[in-house]
Amino acid sequence: MSGLLTVEGGVPLNGEITVRGAKNFVSKAMVASLLGEAASELANVPVIRDVDVVADLLRLHGVNVEHDRAAGVLRLDPSNVESAHVADIDAYAGSSRIPILFCGPLLHRLGEAFIPDLGGCRIGDRPIDYHLDILRQFGAVVEKKVQGIHIHAPNGLQGTKIELPYPSVGATEQTLLTAVRARGLTELRNAATEPEIMDLIAVLQKMGAIISVDTDRTIRIEGVEHLGGYRHTSLADRIEAGSWASAALATRGNVFVRGATQPEMTTFLNTFRKVGGAFDVQDDGIRFWHPGGDLHSIVLETDVHPGFMTDWQQPLVVALTQAKGLSIVHETVYENRFGFTDALRGMGATIQIYRECLGGLQCRFGQRNFNHSAVISGPTPLQAADIEVPDLRGGFSHLIAALAADGTSRVRGIDIINRGYESFMDKLEALGARVTLAQ
Structure with a gap:
């Protein structure tokens, strides 16, 4: 899969998709x-x-x-x-x-x-x-x-x-x-x-x-x-499940993720609820939705298991651009995971990146000139833009931003997303997203 993806934003994702093995x-x-x-x-x-x-x-x-x-x-x-x-x-x-x-x-x-x-x-x-x-x-x-x-x-x-x-x-x-x-x-x-x-x-x-x-x-x-x-x-892919959950929250939608399981997602579910998202754990999956009203700003630090997974951070940051107040995210697993926020700022998000450890953990990246903390001020309406996918998780996060934004975005390099998200184009269409792929 390659080419240019055109995304008409501002449409809530609603429906059901399935995640398989991690x-x-x-x-x-x-x-x-x-x-x-x-x-x-x-x-x-x-x-x-x-x-x-x-x-x-x-x-x-x-x-x-x-x-x-x-x-x-x-x-x-x-x-x-x-x-x-x-x-x-x-x-x-x-x-x-x-x-x-x-x-x-x-x-x-x-x-x-x-x-x-x-x-x-x-x-x-x-x-x-x-x-x-x-x-x-x-x-x-x-x-x-x-x-x-x-x-x-x-x-x-x-x-x-x-x-x-x-x-x-x-x-x-x-x-x-x-x-x-x-x-x-x-x-x-x-x-x-x-x-x-x-x-x-x-x-x-x-x-x-x-x-x-x-x-x-x-x-x-x-x-x-x-x-x-x-x-x-195989156990279910908790990263993909969290990505679709964040997409539902950012677009004010309602998505049932068939195959998602609670034990592996406990930390994510706690954070999702703190932000203001709603979910319902069922025998065959988890439903995630935006219940209406304001989303809440939070302080979040990624960490190794059982902490908040670093791969959940990027999709959730997109949703945090729509939360009321100042959110602080401290990345302690990878030193260079906030590069994707450049595109979000270009779409109207207010995000500042810092070298300091903004959080309770003094991590291994402190005092080493790595931009590994972010402050997100919201809510800020996102505007459509031309986007180049940088990496797998950042790319899916950019896709979420395009789905949530006002106007029509053009996303290049989506073949990278195919590395880790099964049939994501089919899933987008199943959720009512207005997307067109030009080869």
Whole structure:
């Protein structure tokens, strides 16, 4: 999908859409299938670009991948795993950050791995140093070359003790995918415990792994020699659910998000209610709507789970431009996540960005010249504009702003949104949005 999206704003979103499996889990569960000696089956899989990229990378390594897109089911058979050609892998350079997570499984299966230049959204540094350091601690040898990074394990991988300086989701995933078949015990301290991490642990346990999680963010993994396949249904995408909820609030609409679940969204739901939004949790989803009247300004800080998720922040900021008073948002997870507000200011929003930590948390970005706090003054009517999508979550936020604005906006670069939002054009039309895509 590419081209120019024309959006006629000022129309409340009303209706029903469905969210399927979490983008931030499904791709990792696909990689986990490499560790098994039998086929795996994953259900509730969304049709998004990131899934296609990982499927292609798995095929390059000899995995037989069958994707029933209508049913949302992936079948993954790693019986014939083999080394892929560097040129083939390099074709995916810049399209995803997932290849770094192939390293542990490939080291176990083949004794070596290769990583091309990594892509992903440009929302901060997100270095792969955590990953490489972790692999070295397991006994891997890392060689940086012109085309990318070559990793091998001449003596196999050995369990180790790791303490992360920050509870990084990616570093935790790397440790899990590497430790489950390493010799001996691995202890990971200051681990991420997001719902997607816990679902990955559930998958690995189904395959035969032995993993325990303590309340102090310590994960212990007892390495095993063999793993089998798994059958698993992905948890719902709480990011997408929160995005549509924010869209309903910003446009004064009423949207039923089928598939959304309460346990993973508790923190979001509390914040949504504080802002003035209304919701109704049902057995098969959650309804979100604007109940009328003024929205309320709030003070919000993003944080690792169980805090307010950083990926919920950008869509909600659009709704906060319509709240009465001053809202303060302190971003503590990524240092460069307020770039999307430039377009909002161009549409009439009053948003000021600061280097200081505006909130109760003194985060790791304080005194480092990162613009990581925002003050939003509202309500301010948004006016239509020409918008260039900067990244996945910021792009969807710009789309929400265009839907809420007076007039007709033109949004370029919407193919980025296709990376993480399944059939978002169909969903917009199902909710009554007046949008036209020009190829």
